[in-house]
Amino acid sequence: MKTYDWIVIGGGITGAALSYELSCKGFTVVLLDQNATLQGATRYSYGGLGVWSSTSELMRLLSQEGMEIHRSLSEELEADTQLRELDLLLTIDSNCDPQSVLAEYSQFETPPKLISAKQASELEPLLNQEAISGALITRYGHIHPGKTTQGYKEAFRRAGGEIQIASVLELLRVGDKIQGVTTKESTYFAANTVVCAGGISRALLKATGIDVRLYFTHAEMIEIPPVEFKLQTIVMPAQTKRFQLEAKASTAELDYLWNEPGHELVPPILDAGAIQFLDGSLRIGQISRVLTDPQATIAPEQSETAIRAEVGKVLPTLEKLSGTWHSCLVAFSNNSLPVVGKLGNYEGAYVFSGFTKPMLLVPTLAKRFTNWISGQKDSIIPQLSPIS
Template sequence: MKTYDWIVIGGGITGAALSYELTKKGFEVLLLEQYGNHALQNATRYSYGGLAYWSGTTELTRQLCAEGIDRNRILSQELDIDTQFRELDLILTVDVDDDPKKMAAAYSNCAIPPRLLSIEEACAIEPLLNPDAISGALTVKHGYINPQLTAEGYCQAAIRAGGERQIGRVLGFIQEGDRILGVKTNAETYHSANVVVCAGGFSRQLLKDAGISARLYFTHAEVIETPPVDIQLNTLVMPAQMKRFQLEAQASTLEIDNLWDEPGHEPVPPILDAGMVQFKDGTIRLGQISRALTDPSAKIDPLASEAAIRAQVGKVLPALGKLPGTWHHCLVAFSHNRLPIVGKLPGVQGVYIFSGFSNPLVFVPPLAQRFAAHCAGEEDPIVDRLAIAF
């Protein structure tokens, strides 16, 4: 019976990057994912692909942003796959009822503060904008990758380096007393010295079933994906007033933490942030609605959600609101403080967590490197700090 040094649960960008970095350090690594790459239904699959490397507001997040954009610039070469990295203009639209100058001031502590634009300047950069729907906008250079291709690049690089990947739905841990000894899936049982959970929105339930608590939560995120279209979107468009972060802060307070262990609750109302991005193949992703529903299998009305997304998108970019497209839904993990949950879980041996990223495509690459080096015996103050934080 083979025993691995590490089992990584979850084949999204977090698990894929971490399995690669652990394998590079010489560990025997098994990556477990529920779906094959072409059937992914996770947050990586439906991500906008944005790299908000400009958005760090503290010493820690600025350092991770700087390391993250540096890693992303070389990943295509290192992983031997085209991640489709590029930099484009991000347009942050300011609602007609909001003051553009006040909105710009709210971003003033970012590592690279966005520049304030008049309505005319914003429409010159993105001609598809509806000038009557905004009072102005902010702009900054924003990184972009294809997240699905990048995750698969990490997986294939890990396999070439000697790692393994298996498809299976994780049912639980192999546990003796206070020690985790491996993982049970619907197809097989695997043994390991260490297990790291990178299962996104499913992580909390997986840990809870083993009697492990962590301040990790999830939203049900909803988007519309179009087929390739002739319309050309020049920029990534997002609202300057991002409601998702407010929802996450309100839904993760200690006072309501216990609600997340019971299905059927919605601690805070849903939000809709009207964002749009076009991929290199011509497809456009429109969204997104975020719902804090405590049941990971909660049923959502796709027709009502699609209508709401189209109505809001159509106000800002009228040409996009009626494009053909398909509604999709996934779970997105988040923490209580917008910092990722990284490190060894207290109270049980052999289990770690690597999840809850608010800026995943920027933070994951450098933190996966740091985490793997830390596991190999190297000191890392950032990993230590994140472990203490949760």
């Protein structure tokens, strides 16, 4: 019976980066994922690195650290993460006052600049000038989420890590100690287990009798294969509704409902946006739903029509492009901070999930987490501790 130093559950960006950092420190690590290929939120992510949108000293520090790591990550992983910087265009609805929308951004580290609808359409010729009253503009970092995650996994393997395809049923709990995990086929043993299972993290911990204030949305988007034309910018709505949805759905009063499948805690939202990758492929979206059942099925037809119609108002060329609808779970927390650290009273149990800006913050927090569990003092990790 092999006993690893660490079991990492989940091979999205969180689990891949953390596995890599742990194995670089010399730990024996097995990364378990239920799928052989990337299927979760990382697979469908836009890949934005929002350094500009920090609203606290803590986030400013982490964002800068994250960006610093990204600058040399391709070299470190020996894999091209496709890091680049481009303009983020935040469109303002034609019925909204641009100055009032701009005022909502004053809290950010680097507030975007207001430009007219005409200036916006000069920057982004595919934009429908009539649909907007103006736009906010800022510089935005961008990576390819799938390639970055794959890069982490390959570097992890080269550092001696092991990846197994296995669906974890629950953590193996003996008294107050977590000794590994049980999967459909077998049992894996480890001194430490860390849950990086994205939107499934909550259910997985619940199955083990551990309550954590981690939540998830069902996110929907459309993936469009490479096209000939080129978007000049990343286009998103200035008045994003997703953060409000997450705040409403994670209030303490609603917590008990999260343990009962079958609820829709707040109405769904649609943030119409589009991003093009270097190979010319596009992702447009996104709908977010708060359904308490992670296995809930969603009818794609209506969602696809709604996404196309909303994106089409701003970027008409994209409305009718053939593409494929997808949905996935996205984890989030109740305070915009990730849930990272030791699981209260359980020896050997950790969580690393619920990131609001994972593409930017995971690289630095994976390093900080690894240093912290290796005995180094860290001023930030204790602030992200899960409440259990």
